[in-house]
Amino acid sequence: MDKIYLDHASATPVRKRVIKAMLPYFGEYFGNPSTVYDMGSSIKQVIEDQRAKVAELIGANAKEIIFTSSGAEANNLAVKGVAFAGQKKGNHIIISAIEHHSVLNSARFFERMDYEVTFLPVNEYGLVNPEALREAIRPETILVSIMHANNEIGTVEPISEISAVCREKGVLFHTDAVATAGNIPVDVNELNVDLLSLSGVSLGAPKGIGALYFREKLRLMPLIHGGIQESGRRGGTENVPAIVGLGKAAELASEELTDKVGHVRELRDCLFSGINDRIDQIRYTGHPHNRLPGHASFCIGAIEGESLIYMLNQYGIYANTGSACASKALKTSPVLVAIGIPPDLAQGSIVFTINSTNTMKEVEYVLNKLFLAVARLRELSPVWRKSKAA
Amino acid sequence: MYFVNNQEPDETLDLVCRMCPLHLLEPGEKLRCLKKGQVLEVLTDYDGALEDIPAWCEKCGQEFIGMEEEEDCYKLYIRKIK
Numbered sequence: 490m491d492k493i494y495l496d497h498a499s500a501t502p503v504r505k506r507v508i509k510a511m512l513p514y515f516g517e518y519f520g521n522p523s524t525v526y527d528m529g530s531s532i533k534q535v536i537e538d539q540r541a542k543v544a545e546l547i548g549a550n551a552k553e554i555i556f557t558s559s560g561a562e563a564n565n566l567a568v569k570g571v572a573f574a575g576q577k578k579g580n581h582i583i584i585s586a587i588e589h590h591s592v593l594n595s596a597r598f599f600e601r602m603d604y605e606v607t608f609l610p611v612n613e614y615g616l617v618n619p620e621a622l623r624e625a626i627r628p629e630t631i632l633v634s635i636m637h638a639n640n641e642i643g644t645v646e647p648i649s650e651i652s653a654v655c656r657e658k659g660v661l662f663h664t665d666a667v668a669t670a671g672n673i674p675v676d677v678n679e680l681n682v683d684l685l686s687l688s689g690v691s692l693g694a695p696k697g698i699g700a701l702y703f704r705e706k707l708r709l710m711p712l713i714h715g716g717i718q719e720s721g722r723r724g725g726t727e728n729v730p731a732i733v734g735l736g737k738a739a740e741l742a743s744e745e746l747t748d749k750v751g752h753v754r755e756l757r758d759c760l761f762s763g764i765n766d767r768i769d770q771i772r773y774t775g776h777p778h779n780r781l782p783g784h785a786s787f788c789i790g791a792i793e794g795e796s797l798i799y800m801l802n803q804y805g806i807y808a809n810t811g812s813a814c815a816s817k818a819l820k821t822s823p824v825l826v827a828i829g830i831p832p833d834l835a836q837g838s839i840v841f842t843i844n845s846t847n848t849m850k851e852v853e854y855v856l857n858k859l860f861l862a863v864a865r866l867r868e869l870s871p872v873w874r875k876s877k878a879a
Numbered sequence: 880m881y882f883v884n885n886q887e888p889d890e891t892l893d894l895v896c897r898m899c900p901l902h903l904l905e906p907g908e909k910l911r912c913l914k915k916g917q918v919l920e921v922l923t924d925y926d927g928a929l930e931d932i933p934a935w936c937e938k939c940g941q942e943f944i945g946m947e948e949e950e951d952c953y954k955l956y957i958r959k960i961k
Contacts, residue, residue, distance in 0.1 A: 570896075573896075574895070574896050577950070577951050706893055708893065708895050708896050709896060710896045711896070711897075711898070714898055717900065717901060717904060720897070720901070720905075721897040721898055721901040722897065
């Protein structure tokens, strides 16, 4: 069996049609889009075409899209751009306790400047309670940021209900849709959001490109001051090949979304039931139903997640523990802490994220090898022996 | 500089938080969508616009009506002449 890649939340392979679309913009079409001669102005038009494709994926208008260098930059621009632009209106920001670090640390950055940040708790499935949000909003609240879905536990938040509370209270609402755009339907009008971040990494586009949707007429302080690029909202000569890649990936995602959702859900459900049948002491994480269709996450008792990842790697299987940052810092994942997973069980966190290129045969192979790897690691585990003896 | 009060605009262009030279690029584009005689209100927090926009109006043959100062921005009014 070739390599089986089940870590699409970390990065997706750049699709061949995306690479083909990008290639001319590394060579033949190299002009600066801000120039007035045709070598530049024609490329400016290409950028606008890609903006329309990205907008279509999320039901937005093209002029409401700002290209950024990543999903993290889009999240930074949303939080910092709104907070700086709204500093005369208020100094209070609300985020959930399970946000990505690019939202979490952007909010913490403002705590150093006399802003106040409320970290909304989540329940055992990782869901934010809209009523708790309503109670947390104050007259000086200028922004609420709650992610559309969590990449570590797969839970999809009730964004429409959350945005309704923000709308009622007159507070701007941002959602990080890096985990959802291209994986489930995302429509800015149905979700009723003011700002939404997405990334090329999870769409089959190259790394180094993302986008921020912002509702027209919303005031946003730029993070990168420069020229007239992105209508003065993000300076710097545009990364044209990456923008073309994101546009093509968004176009393909729009066309293929329905088929993809059905396929990855079937594989995910098979993976879940196979694990349930073969491995004991499993605790699934995230919501059982309101979750990303290609996302399987769980904690395995008496297993150290990183050891399991290394062992699966030996079998040619690529998965993740869920939180690379927390794992490298030797900390328990804050997301798993927030949903109440005990620290010893949280050590055994495993996340499989499935894409349309994965097959049922691959899932069966993964189930066999996962069972072997868990059995082998448990043989070596004093914790396991102790629990068996007890 | 002319100061005005309660000028009624036909369209508003919000350039708050956006830097030079957007205040000289976007009014021209917006005016193209207006009819002759209609008034464009430009919101900006950029001080330089107070000199630049009247000068731009003179150069482009548009009428600069005047400005009003708000707490968080300036409001500048341009009447489309051509």
